[in-house]
Amino acid sequence: MTTNTDAPSPLQEPAIAEILASDSALDLLLARLKQSVKACDEFANYLKRKQNYEENYARDVKRAVTSCKSSIKSNTSVSKGSFVESLDKIISFDDRILVDVRSPYAKALEKMQDELASVSATFVRLRKQLKEEGHKREKEVQDAISQAEKSKNRYFSLCTDLERLRQSDQSQKKITLQGRKTGSQQEEELVRKINAADQDYNAKANASQKLKNELVNTHRPRLSKKLQDLILELDTALQLQLQKYAAYNESFVVGLGNQVAPLGANHSSMATVAASVNPEQNLYNYLKGSRVEKKQSFVPVEYKKHPLFKSEPTHQFRVPATPPVSNNVSKLDPPSATTNKTVTPPVGSPSFIPVPEPPNSSSANYSTLDPTRSPALSASPAPAALAGPRPISTEMRNNSSSITNTAAPAYSGLLFGQPIESLPHDEEMVPLFVKKCINLIETYGSNSEGIYRSSPNKLKLEEIKYAIDQDPSDLSILDPPDPSNVSDDYVYMIASLLKVFFAELPDPLLTKEQSGNFFKAGQIEDAATMHVQLHRIVFELPDANYFTLRDLLFHFIHLSQIPRVRMSVKNLSIVWFNNLLVNEYTSRDELAVQQRVVEELINAAPEIFNPKES
Template sequence: MEETAKKPTSTAVSARSSHNGGGEDLAHLFNAPEIKKVLNSDVAINALLSRLKQSLLTCEEFMKFIRKKYVFEEEHVQELSKQYKHFFNVDGSTYSSLKKMIHEVLGFDGKMAQVKQSYITALQKMYSEISSLLLTMTKLRKSVKENSKRLEKDVSDAIHSAEKAQSRYNSLCQDWDKLRMTDPTKTRLTLRGSKTTKEQEEELLRKIDNADLEYKQKVDHSNSLRNTFITKERPRIVQELKDLILEVDTAMTIQLQKYTIWTENLILNTGVTISPLDSTKSMKSFAGSVSNERDLYGFLNKYNQTGKHSLLINKNLIPVSYKKHPSMNHGQKNKSPPKFAVDPSRNSIPKRMISTHNESPFLSSSNNAAAVPGANSNSATPSLNTNKQLPPTMGSSISSTNTAAGAMSPSSSIVTSDTTSSITKTLDPGNNSPQIPEELINSLDSDRPISHIQTNNNMPPGVQKNFKTFGVPLESLIEFEQDMVPAIVRQCIYVIDKFGLDQEGIYRKSANVLDVSKLKEEIDKDPANISMIVPSKPHSDSDIYLVGSLLKTFFASLPDSVLPKALSSEIKVCLQIEDPTTRKNFMHGLIYNLPDAQYWTLRALVFHLKRVLAHEAQNRMNLRALCIIWGPTIAPANPDDANDVNFQIMAMEVLLEVSDQAFEPE
């Protein structure tokens, strides 16, 4: 390659010319007058050296890319050809066609690795060729550059010497002119004695003759060197540099074409490997050969094989047959049925599916007892008005001492079902619970909800009448009431939704502390006194403020906030998230993991506060005001700074923002 670069033949030049421009001969471009003018000028050598350097830099950069490419591809092939073998190994006991097909599909990775290996070999060869080209052309450029600089320096030095000789010659001539202007009789004292003017003229003429001869010789020598450099050496150097540039660029063009050809071959061979033209199965056909139904059938059918029938029966689940002991056959005693029975339809708590927002939180939409299987159809109780119907609850009964104040007269009596009706053999206590006559129900205030809170007349064993409501964990309160949301929360929300949504300053204005404390004590004495929360007609604004203060007092008295203190660190992480969508999704996750008691209670409160916000124009309670009031009550304190109220306010804001996403809609 070095010899070709030093002495480029006409064939090579014509090949380069035909290669550039798609077969068109472009050699005539260098014969253009404007190009000849540049090539014949003094700047030609430096310009071509600079252009050759650019070509070498391009060659070097492409060489580095090829090296990185083949190193990367080589590592990829090595890992690909090894790693796929470690996954989805199939043995004879494998029933899953999915696993077998995955193994077959991953086998194509090994085939593609083999295809890519030839591509890597080609890249390595290209790297070696480009590296040799770069090394050779760099040496040639350095040699041409040193030769041209040496010739230019010789011409420059000769011209500089001629200039010095010219200066010396001119100086002596000026001295001759001065000497001719002096007095001829005047003598001059020198180191060799005194000299007359004539003697001085003779000596000066000899020096002028010698200087003139030297000056002429150096001028002739410099002109000769310059003419030789311009007419012979510079055209030769220019032609050599031009050929080197074209040779480097042509070689790089060929390497670029080889790169594209090898890349095309890689893609085509990979495609043929994945989807062959012959009858060999393609990757797609393997993926389509999966039969999930047959896989499951084969897996289940293996339990029918000989020796595996015992696996079909779990000995721990074999029922025990009831057999009365012989000694007890004649000693059987009649036992009274249990006095307390649980209605499963009332006491089962579904997971995140029940809405608590009804016209009144204590009214059911239908009678649960009617759906209990086994109930006697002949023991139907008197029908009540649909808006006044009292649905049967677990052991609930109403007496004159436990009804709302003023709702019944002291002389009112409860009418029970006909004693002559047949005995109902069912566990639903609603069929045998006392009923309120229609006349008595019609006399009740239509705006006052009927409470389902149990009284001491018919409570589960072990439950006392003075079961506290305030300061009790939500779980205990829910377990006692057998409902999703505490009765006091539902009752307070119902009253404020009905009478206080348009009342200015609801939750901001507080009621009399003594009134709140007195009502709290009454409810703690007897849960049935929750019915006292409903204001009498006509009601005043202070009655509604009292209900709002009571609701805040209930949540403030909880042993742990509705958002537990254990979540304070995670809430802090949530508030530090800048992206609103990510922050809401994080809070959604925290809410979803809450226990049922906290989840449903928080849901009822949050949707209630959103209804308050919907009436902001009337009640003057915006989002910030509600968060300032409810944040310190609902959210735990900052784990790093207990006095940081803004932490709880911000948590409440995020909670209200994510409510529609995190909670079941009402």
């Protein structure tokens, strides 16, 4: 199919030509060019936002990849065919995608955005020049027409006066500054004025007509042509940029597909890597390669008689007193006639004292540790509850330790005082307890004045703290009893729990490792330079600390913007810096530096992190 290149342009239609020749032509074309420039600006802004998104996404994925791979290498052993090996390889896909696909894509978007911004600036300047010239030419014509209209009105006004004079009584005289004038004198003066007005009127009418002809025949077509060319040129440039954007996206998608399922033999596909896991073989390899150790604590002790007591009669340990086991005892064989002298412990006798028995006595109801006893007696079945005697020393030692532990148990909670990374958290490693407290405070505390500054009932605070410390998974303990009627004391209690949580962390949220760097940054006088340094230090924090700090700072910003709470950024930094930083500074100036660090972290949070979308 061939395209007819000689087909007339739709812009050459008579209707379009009539519009372009009208007085509204320049205004219409200027408005249309403005629309194209606005579209160019919007396209550039969109590309800039998308490029920022790509860069932020790449940074966050890079952090996640590095953290996961580091954790895999430090906590697990990677063997062929294992899930961990496949996980490590699949995570590497994201790393390659960032380098080979997303990074070039982000750079391409940045280049397009710069090109569009340059194009927009150029066309704004050209449009302004043509607009000024067009308005100048039109104003010249309008001024000339206005002057011609005034001359016309003066000319016709004088003619009217002459006509009125001729129709009046000629004998009457008119009193003027030069004296009395007769009708003929008045008529002569009016004719002279009319001739002068006529010449002026004729000249200005011709001038306005000439300027109008120049505008219609020369200036307007020329300006209209330039504006048309600019509009078509800009729209063509935008079309090319759209095509380029489409090509970049196609290349981006193809690149992603080629990384996940490569056409060449550079590396295996993601599906192949995932399918390569062999759980049985992996477990076999793990067990086969494991080092088997014989633990001394599991070697049983062989009973041996001390030589000193080999010649003396054997003694039998008595078993601890137990509840009667009727079923088992009833099934025991009755003692024979020769064993009716078995010693029976009196009621109330000590349970763990060894009781000697005559050598010929039988103890069919109990087992024995004496190897000299008759096999027949030792093999007699014993009740399940009385599996055999223990030496008194072992029994007493075990009971002693048990009593000690029961009497003074060591309190150890599961939430407060625990490392932040070991607590139940969301996908960004923010503790669920922290998210719950922030949500409750922002939901119910909008009318509570002095949050984090006011203290709640201490007894109630300790009760709630103990309850949540025993079971951090049950966060419903923190919910208000009546959501429709929440008191300020409840809000202060949740706020105090959150402060106590951060105060009792074994390593502060801003970490001991970075405390010196934060202190140095707090001594920088220029706020902008300080924000850049804080951004660098915060970026080095562990993931749990990084994302928890992000949520906490945006929470502070939210509270500072609620008038009724009356907690400014400075107030929040004063009551919080001791809970977030290492308490190794004591002087007034040092504490002021720490307070400033927290204050500027709140101010710089929108620059350091991406504001959370909610």
